[in-house]
Structure formats: structure tokens, C-alpha cells
Amino acid sequence: MNMTRVESIQFEELDETSATGEKPMVKRDVDALGHVAVQLDVVVGNAVSTIGELFQMAEGQVLKLDRGLDELLELRLNGKTFARGQLVASGDHFGIKIVELA
Structure with a gap:
């Protein structure tokens, strides 16, 4: 029988330091996984x-989404939700402030 060893990952409580990225959220050596490519959405x-409605769309038209302005965004890793966050401005770019780990 093949056996696989599974180790738990310990997450730290989020505080101001971890929110700025100064301390890692995961206490674990991930060097062995550092090269693995993943899809983050x-x-x-x-x-x-x-299809008909999409073909009739015009520039400037608004497509209504199923979420409100105050709802959290989902972060998905290879299709699975792993965190939720708020949209923030980071200089001239958008960013996500992680507020919940799934």
C-alpha cells in the first residue's frame, strides 16, 4: 500500500505587520514548491x-454583476477559493487586501 505523508500548514493571525507583507502568513519552508506554477484568479x-445579448453589447454599456460594491472579492488558486479580500489602490495599480483565508 502506498502511503502519503500529509503535514498541516500553520497560519499566523493576521496583524498589521503580516498585512503589509513583512512576515509570511505560512510558517513553513516552501522552497521545494517554489517552482510550481499555479493559476491565481x-x-x-x-x-x-x-450569446445574443453579448453580441448586442456596445461600448460604454454596463454589465451588471451578481455582487454588491461592499462584498469581498474571491481569490482562487487553480479554481478553488482560498481567500477573500477587498479591492485597494496600490500606487497606479489595483491590489487585494486579504481579509479572510478560506
Whole structure:
């Protein structure tokens, strides 16, 4: 029988230091996994539409999403939600402030 050893990951409580990225949230040596490529998606919301409606869309038209302005965004790693956060400005770019780990 093949056996796989599974180790738990210890997460630290988020504080001001970890929110700025100065301390890692995971206490673990991840050097062995550092080269593994993953897909990270930030989901703002979803919309359902027909092909006909999409083809009729015009520049400047608004597509309504299923989430409110105050709702958290989802961070998905390879399709699975692992955290939620708030959209923030980071200089001239958008950023995500992590507020919840799933």
C-alpha cells in the first residue's frame, strides 16, 4: 500500500505587520514548491447572459454583476477559493487586501 505523508500548514493571525507583507502568513519552508506554477484568479463577480445579448453589447454599456460594491472579492488558486479580500489602490495599480483565508 502506498502511503502519503500529509503535514498541516500553520497560519499566523493576521496583524498589521503580516498585512503589509513583512512576515509570511505560512510558517513553513516552501522552497521545494517554489517552482510550481499555479493559476491565481481574482473574481469580482459573475453575470449570466445569452450569446445574443453579448453580441448586442456596445461600448460604454454596463454589465451588471451578481455582487454588491461592499462584498469581498474571491481569490482562487487553480479554481478553488482560498481567500477573500477587498479591492485597494496600490500606487497606479489595483491590489487585494486579504481579509479572510478560506
